[in-house]
Amino acid sequence: MDVLKLEPQAGVEASAALVLLHGWGANARDLASLQLMLDLPNYVYFCLDAPLPHPLVPGGKMWYDLDSEAYHGLDQSRAELATWLDGFEEETGISLARTILVGFSQGGAMTLDVGFRYPFAGLVAMSGYLHGPPDFQSNLPPVLLLHGRFDRVVPLQAAQRTRETLLAAGATVDYHEYDMAHEICPLEVAQLREFIVAAVSP
Secondary structure, three states: OOEEEEOOOOOOOOOEEEEEEOOOOOOHHHHOOHHHHHOOOOEEEEEEOOOEEOOOOOOOEEOOOOOOOOOOOHHHHHHHHHHHHHOHHHHHOOOHHHEEEEEEOHHHHHHHHHHHHOOOOEEEEEOOOOOOOOOOOOOOOOEEEEEEOOOOOOOHHHHHHHHHHHHHOOOOEEEEEEOOOOOOOHHHHHHHHHHHHHHOOO
16 A cells, blocks of 8 residues: 655654545545644654545545445455554554544545554544444544535535444544535644544653
């Protein structure tokens, strides 16, 4: 899996990590600006490229096809992401307990699809949704759900259903709605930073 790695500034040793999963048609660089916006100097950022080329966007990637509800390509992306995460601690030297998995839109769906199999410090889905019942295989990390009230790509009801499903499973869910469309706003970034700081021990 192709990864854009963003190191801390020179002289600062990384002691925690963010793994970022982009949305449909974007690529690893799409969420890279969060490094400056979040201002977490001791974090290393891993921006992952989805494995599949987007059929319409030059340079764009996707985790699976959205032309039908069959989600063609999901099994491949799920397997490749899991393989990468399986080797994460050994490769990076950073514990998953000090790592937050964050995804936007389709990347948010992938976060909720794969994230509960691992002992992450937290999971974040921005404008995301559930593929189906999550695969709960470890202690449930806290979850942050952020969504726009005017989102016409992933309707707000999808986020509300996700919240109810996770709460029913016993997860701790921090849920926020914003007056925005299918996007990331400054208030959302501030909430994301607050969640990260609270979830990852000093």
